[in-house]
Amino acid sequence: MNFDLDPADAAFQAEMRAFIRQALPADIARRGRQGFHATHDDVQAWMRILNARGLAAVHWPRQHGGTDWSPLRRHLFQVELRAAGTPVPDQAALELVGPVIYTFGDEVQKARYLPAILNADTFWCQGFSEPNSGSDLASLKTRAVRDGDHYVVNGQKTWTSEAHKADMMFALVRTDGEARPQAGISFLLIDMKSPGVSVRPIYTINEGLSVNEVFLDNVRVPAENLVGEENRGWGYAKFLLTNERTMSAETPHTAFDLEQVKQIAAVERRGGRPLIEDPLFAARLARFEIELRALEAAVLRVLHMGENDPALNATASVLKLRGSELRQRIADLAVEALGDHGLAVFPDVEGQDNMDVLAPVPPAPDYAAGWLSRAMFRRATTIYGGANEIQRTIIAKSVLGL
């Protein structure tokens, strides 16, 4: 039993750290540390820097533009990206639709979509949830009816992250209304500029914009945009959602946040000393750090499991459950560490995603900006990607056999 990195992996980590430090533009790094949602331009600029080095999607297979790195090395790279505060890339593309296309798509789809994802030429959104189909995804109602060499799509999607910036949507649509719910669903790629697609913003309690409603009104989608086989979309979606759960441990993000909170606690003072020396606060920080270590160890265990390990599905749910809770709690701890500064609304001045009226900038240190917004938005981490209630049911049913 040994948690130390092999010398070769340690050298790899140092090399990646040095590369990121040298390659990340200073202004993008500064915005990254502020914690608002990254802008389209920042994501694109950074993705193109990575792509030029062949590092845009290191977890993809080499023949599709990825690497043959070990799971551990891919993880180490993520840790270094997060630690440097790089913009969070288009996860819908890189983590979700990309793997579906290279696994189930045809050659034309692979050639058309994968390079454009790697170079951030196209941004994607996920059209899964509907107003009455959240956790119960299989009950979705958006219909696609074949008409010659097109599908005609009608319906409504909701909680669609980044739809307002996306060029393409991958959607689950019902192509067979007679079959049992899971059996009549297909996986369709929809150009967001198609006539009949309209996007309505949903502002969230962080007063920002990242999710939307998407209305599909007689949208004509070329039949060639069907991924895999008609009525087999549920299987592709399950494949993709397992990926989503694994990535949602997000320990590198949380580790980055923890470092920032420690720095805040070293500056903010209560009762004549820095918070980090305040026994009550220090104990809470330590307890948090210990929990994060346990979760990181769980991530490393998963990385060393084979893809067919029967324990993988259960552990993925564990990672999602605890990972999402820690994401919430670290932002909450930051808000508490900031005292009054944590209770003031900072406008997202760098983004264009604001409410109709921008709030004034409160007089507070730079490190305070963005934390309240993060803490509010992260109430959603335990809801999206399969609500934690669903994860518990998965554990109860498929692991415990209850």
Add this chain to the structure above:
Amino acid sequence: MDFSPTQEQAALKESARRLCERDYGFEQRRHRIRGAEGFSRDLWKTFADLGWLGAGLSEDDFGYGGGPVETALLQEEFGRVLLVEPYLSCAIIAARAVVALGDPAQKEALLAPLVAGEKLIALAHNEAAMRGDDAAVRTEARLTADGWRLEGRKAFVLGGSSADILLVSARTPGGVSLFEVPADAAGLEVVAYHAVDGRRVADLMLTDVAVDDAARIGPEGGALPGIELAVDHGVIALMAECVGAMDAALWLTRDYLTTRKQFGVTLNTFQALQHRMADMLVETELARSMLLRGIAALSDPDPRARRAGVSAAKVQIAEAAVKVTGEAIQMHGGIGVTEEYVVGHFYKRAVLARGLFGSIDLHLERFAAWSRKAVA
């Protein structure tokens, strides 16, 4: 021992419930928050006409003979609709500071127009580095031949952006003193911004602000006990808002679970959710009970015991409020995190209540220190 409200108290609560239901819809509130001042002056006038601005003050203090119970009854109703008018800062905290420290002439000059809704007053005591330690005043007042000169900075002043009169605490040779400063005083800059729960707050920059000695409220160097008492009234009133917000969030969530369908059934049929709703009710009822202890503590003649009782209420109620309203979001799912739906805003108020007037850690320490002494 008697916990039941008097007829008058029940009538006050009932009228507050009715007005809030009629005039404080969530859409109306959103509209007010986005306005220039962030609240409704018309509604403030209505509050004055109804006698609410003096509901917690004795008749000697230009009120209507009530006290902290009346204040808490109103605040609980205000919490249910997430009121953003400066009731807490003006009618409770500032009024209590004047009651505690003002001489008869000052009380008349300040409390009568406050209760009539003609003047908005705010206590500008908090500073960024204070974090609940009321004694840690750094703003200074220097005595000159023609009065006092104030220099320093106040932070996160509730109601500070719309106040006509600011009651500014400052360090003087004898300790902490309190001064009445008009909002248009030369050298006073008011920077308004938004607090998490929709309220407006302000930082005040005081640069050589001149006031007469007659503007001093309370003894030179001896204002701290009165300020602490006013803040304690504010904490308990804020906890009353939390109880209202929790209760509203609890029943809103109950109703949502009985209508929202997933997997072919309404969500209320899942026992896992039933048990969590039961825990929310447990937390809410304990908070409601603790609020009564907090109200009682306000009249404790021993300031340390009073503060310990207030701290205990803050720890119990604010933490419960964050938990219950957070659960309310979770059980709503995606809609819970949207700006246009009310449930997330209950959580925002709870987060404000937890952080305001000192962290949970500070109040744990304050209670522990008092409790320790009681053993010795």
